Amino acid sequence: MPSTIKVYDKTFEPYLSKVVIAERIKWMAEKLNKEYEGKRPLFIPILNGSFIFAADLFKELSIEAEVCFIKLASYKGTKSSGQVITAIGLDTELFGRHVVIVEDIVDTGKTLSEFLPQLYHQQPASLKIAALLHKPEATTYPITVDYLGFSVPNKFLLGYGLDYDGLGRNIPEIYKLVEA
Numbered sequence: 001m002p003s004t005i006k007v008y009d010k011t012f013e014p015y016l017s018k019v020v021i022a023e024r025i026k027w028m029a030e031k032l033n034k035e036y037e038g039k040r041p042l043f044i045p046i047l048n049g050s051f052i053f054a055a056d057l058f059k060e061l062s063i064e065a066e067v068c069f070i071k072l073a074s075y076k077g078t079k080s081s082g083q084v085i086t087a088i089g090l091d092t093e094l095f096g097r098h099v100v101i102v103e104d105i106v107d108t109g110k111t112l113s114e115f116l117p118q119l120y121h122q123q124p125a126s127l128k129i130a131a132l133l134h135k136p137e138a139t140t141y142p143i144t145v146d147y148l149g150f151s152v153p154n155k156f157l158l159g160y161g162l163d164y165d166g167l168g169r170n171i172p173e174i175y176k177l178v179e180a
Contacts, residue, residue, distance in 0.1 A: 005175060007164045012175035016150065021132070021160060021174065022056070024149045028130060029060030031147055032100070040064045041098040043130075044090065044119075046111070047071040049104035052161040052169070053132045053149075057102065068092045072111050094122035100147075104161045105133040107154070109141030116143075133157065133174075155179075 005012050032041075040063070045054035047069050058067060070090050099119065106112065112129065119127055130147035137154040158164050159171030168175075 109143035
């Protein structure tokens with residue numbers, strides 16, 4: 001990992017290596033494989049940020065499972081906009097299904113707090129959340145992450161699907177913003 005990287009006007013330093021991320025994803029997949037054996041769950045990754053995590057997690061699953069993406073957004077730059085936008089809707093019936101929401105990062109919890117009631121309304125058999133990252137200090141909405149990769153400080157992170165105004169998602173590690 002480079003000692004720092006620059007994206008637009010911001011400098012970022014290493015936080016989580018790709019090896020550490022991969023090990024944690026395998027651990028999460030093992031837990032999911034045990035809990036959902038024989039249940040054929042539906043995984044719903046939230047775009048854009050979760051696509052890399054979702055792909056790597058899905059490759060580690062040995063159970064029968066389906067995937068259906070949805071696009072929700074609440075970020076502009078390095079701050080949450082405070083409004084959740086649904087850009088691509090869910091096109092799969094959830095009634096009686098075991099559903100796992102896949103998130104790259106849960107910080108305030110606003111996005112999920114607005115999305116989960118829509119899912120519960122469809123009466124899934126179960127509904128759980130798998131997130132690679134969670135910022136407990138930033139969480140202001142009552143969200144429970146059932147399968148968690150890493151609990152992280154309330155810092156702006158970049159890489160492995162996380163972006164800064166559209167750039168940086170393709171970086172295979174996770175970097176944190178260097179505060180001036």
